[in-house]
Amino acid sequence: MADEVVGIVGAGIVGLAIGREITLRRPGTRVVVLEKENRVAAHQTGHNSGVVHAGLYYRPDSLKARLCTRGRDMLRDYCADRGLPYDECGKLVVALDGGEAARLDDIYARAGTNAVPGLRRVGPEEIRDIEPHAAGRVALHSPRTAITDYTRVAEAFAADLADAGGEVRLNAPVTRIEEAPDGLRILAGGQAVAVGELIVAGGLHTDRVARMAGDGPGPRIVPFRGEYMLLRPERTHMVRGLIYPVPDPRYPFLGVHFTRRVSGDVEVGPNAVLAFAREGYRLSDIRPRDVVDYLSWPGFWAMGMRHWRTGVKEMRGSFSRRAYMRSAYEYVPEVTLDDVVPGGAGVRAQALDRDGSLVDDFRIHRLGRVTTVRNAPSPAATSSMAIAEHVVDTVHGERAR
Numbered sequence: 001m002a003d004e005v006v007g008i009v010g011a012g013i014v015g016l017a018i019g020r021e022i023t024l025r026r027p028g029t030r031v032v033v034l035e036k037e038n039r040v041a042a043h044q045t046g047h048n049s050g051v052v053h054a055g056l057y058y059r060p061d062s063l064k065a066r067l068c069t070r071g072r073d074m075l076r077d078y079c080a081d082r083g084l085p086y087d088e089c090g091k092l093v094v095a096l097d098g099g100e101a102a103r104l105d106d107i108y109a110r111a112g113t114n115a116v117p118g119l120r121r122v123g124p125e126e127i128r129d130i131e132p133h134a135a136g137r138v139a140l141h142s143p144r145t146a147i148t149d150y151t152r153v154a155e156a157f158a159a160d161l162a163d164a165g166g167e168v169r170l171n172a173p174v175t176r177i178e179e180a181p182d183g184l185r186i187l188a189g190g191q192a193v194a195v196g197e198l199i200v201a202g203g204l205h206t207d208r209v210a211r212m213a214g215d216g217p218g219p220r221i222v223p224f225r226g227e228y229m230l231l232r233p234e235r236t237h238m239v240r241g242l243i244y245p246v247p248d249p250r251y252p253f254l255g256v257h258f259t260r261r262v263s264g265d266v267e268v269g270p271n272a273v274l275a276f277a278r279e280g281y282r283l284s285d286i287r288p289r290d291v292v293d294y295l296s297w298p299g300f301w302a303m304g305m306r307h308w309r310t311g312v313k314e315m316r317g318s319f320s321r322r323a324y325m326r327s328a329y330e331y332v333p334e335v336t337l338d339d340v341v342p343g344g345a346g347v348r349a350q351a352l353d354r355d356g357s358l359v360d361d362f363r364i365h366r367l368g369r370v371t372t373v374r375n376a377p378s379p380a381a382t383s384s385m386a387i388a389e390h391v392v393d394t395v396h397g398e399r400a401r
Contacts, residue, residue, distance in 0.1 A: 004029055007186055007195035009174050009209050011035035012045040013150055013384045014376050015201035016157035016168075021388035023164035031166035032195065033158075034188040036173035036205075041154035043279065044203050045381060047346030049228075049259045049267060052076070052086070052146035053379040056093065057247060060113040063362040063390070068379045069114055071386035072146075078385065079148055082156050085262040089241035091145035092127060094136035094331055100246040101138050107246070108140055118143045133238040133332050145242060149262050150381045157384075174202075177212045177370075184213075184369055199391065200372040204278040204349040210365070210372040219351035219359050219374055220297040223278045223290065226270025227318060228343035229325065231258075235339045236266045243331050256327050267343055268328050268335075273318045274311060281345045283318060294352075302356025351375035362387065 006022055008015045011033050019031040037043070052072055058065035079086035095101040104121075111119050122141050127134050130141055158168050172189030179185075183196040202209045207221045231238065243258040259267045277287035294300045304311070317324035321337060329335060351359035351374055362383075363375035371391060380387065 005183075005193075005195045006031050007184070007193055007198045008033045008201060009198070010201040010203055010206070011037075011040040011154075011158065011168050011170070012043065012201065012203050013041060013154040013157065013381050014203075014373060014387055015199070016040060016154050016161060017384040017388040018199055018201060018391050019166055020157045020160045020164075021385070021392050023161060023166055025392050031161060031164075032193055033161065033166070033168040034172045034174055034186065034193070035168060035170050036189075038170050040158050040168060040170075041151045044346065044349060045154050046151045047281070047344065048150060048378070048381060049270075050147045050150055050261055051091075051242065051259060051382070052148055053382045054091070054111075054116045054119070054142045054145045055114040055379075056107055056111040056116055056119070056140065056142060058110065058114060058379075059361070060110060062360075063364075064360070064379065064383070065110075065114045067362065067383040067386040067390060070389070071379070071383035074385040075148070075153070075382060076146070078156075079153070084148065084152050084156060086146055086148050087262055088144050088146045089260055090130065091142045091242035091244060092122075092131055092134060092136075092139045093142070093244045093246060094127065094134065094139040095246050096136055096330055098137075103246050103249065104138060104140060111140070111142075116142060116144075131240055131243055131332075133334050134243050135331065135333050147242075147260060147262050153381075153384075174209055174212065177209075177214075196369065198370045200370065201376070203376075204347060206349065206372065206374060207351075210370075210374060213367065213370040213372065215365055215367050215370065215372050215374075218297075218299070219353050219363065220294060220299065221278070221349045222294045222297075222300060222303075222352045223275040223280060224272045224348045224350050225275040225280055225345055226272055226348060227324075227345045228267045228269035229321070229340040230343035231266040231268065231335070232339055232341060235335070236260075236264060238332060238334060238339075239266045245327070245331065256324070258328070258332060268325070268340060269343070270346065271314050271317045271324060272348070273314050275347055278347065278349075280347060297352065297354070299352045299354045299356045303352060303358065306356060348377060350377065364391065
């Protein structure tokens with residue numbers, strides 16, 4: 001029966017976490033995850049920095065704050081149970097001047113409301129004790145901020161789903177969603193799937209799939225490429241954990257920072273450059289349809305009018321390693337251009353409202369039998385298990401009970 005089948009579009013960490021949660025909470029329900037790529041975690045999940053956020057920045061009454069707080073603990077326990085990497089290497093958020101120090105006070109207050117464990121202010125000497133090569137006027141130290149490997153976590157979620165009788169169909173892009181007598185008919189990878197409910201967690205393409213399902217045109221996804229540098233192996237000792245700047249409250253991006261990976265690599269970045277393709281991991285990746293899609297959205301032009309100077313600055317760093325590293329030097333002054341090499345890149349699915357507002361909080365819509373995760377940027381990977389609970393408890397609460 002279609003009523004006993006739940007379809008999920010997207011085999012990133014959020015879609016797989018939701019599928020896994022449904023199998024745990026609604027035994028007997030068959031879950032079918034539809035993924036257009038030939039593997040899980042192919043895009044945002046597999047290209048992020050691996051940070052398990054503690055919840056410092058998020059507005060206390062937001063979904064981000066609540067689900068990050070819950071999700072970080074769930075993820076830590078899950079990694080311990082499955083033998084997955086989880087390293088509480090700690091994080092410094094460093095202020096360089098008085099203005100940034102004042103913003104740091106605001107972050108400290110938010111973090112307290114969000115129950116961030118162990119957070120404390122540290123001065124220049126303690127900054128050096130924690131990160132001997134770092135510099136700053138004052139910082140917040142979050143000792144419980146961690147790193148993991150989100151691709152491996154997503155693969156574990158997929159294995160749990162399969163063990164519970166669910167299915168992940170790869171190479172199955174969704175091309176049509178239709179009403180059916182007892183639910184919905186999904187055409188994916190040339191095959192029809194009958195489902196009673198559909199959850200769209202399509203990341204970079206979630207707005208397009210949502211529109212197929214009858215949801216509204218907004219918010220629209222605008223892709224921003226984040227490019228990384230890597231410290232050369234002989235210089236990775238200069239960063240023990242995570243070193244972040246104080247974020248600009250006008251933007252949902254955290255600025256260029258230093259991130260240790262569970263592999264031992266240390267990344268510097270990312271920047272935030274408008275991409276010319278939804279999967280535009282290189283400057284040369286251009287898809288006219290993707291560009292037309294955001295150029296035709298009124299919010300894009302409103303955003304451009306407000307933030308074009310920042311956009312030009314970010315683009316300059318994409319062409320010049322010297323410009324890219326300029327801000328990084330302030331936090332680890334001993335790093336030189338010779339110490340870094342080009343690293344990888346990721347693309348952030350940034351939701352943009354019609355008025356040009358960059359959507360900051362998680363945004364989840366419900367339309368009949370369809371649930372759409374319309375915005376799930378960082379800390380969505382940290383929060384993935386809690387997002388899954390939220391979808392089952394709140395969005396599908398009546399049926400879950």
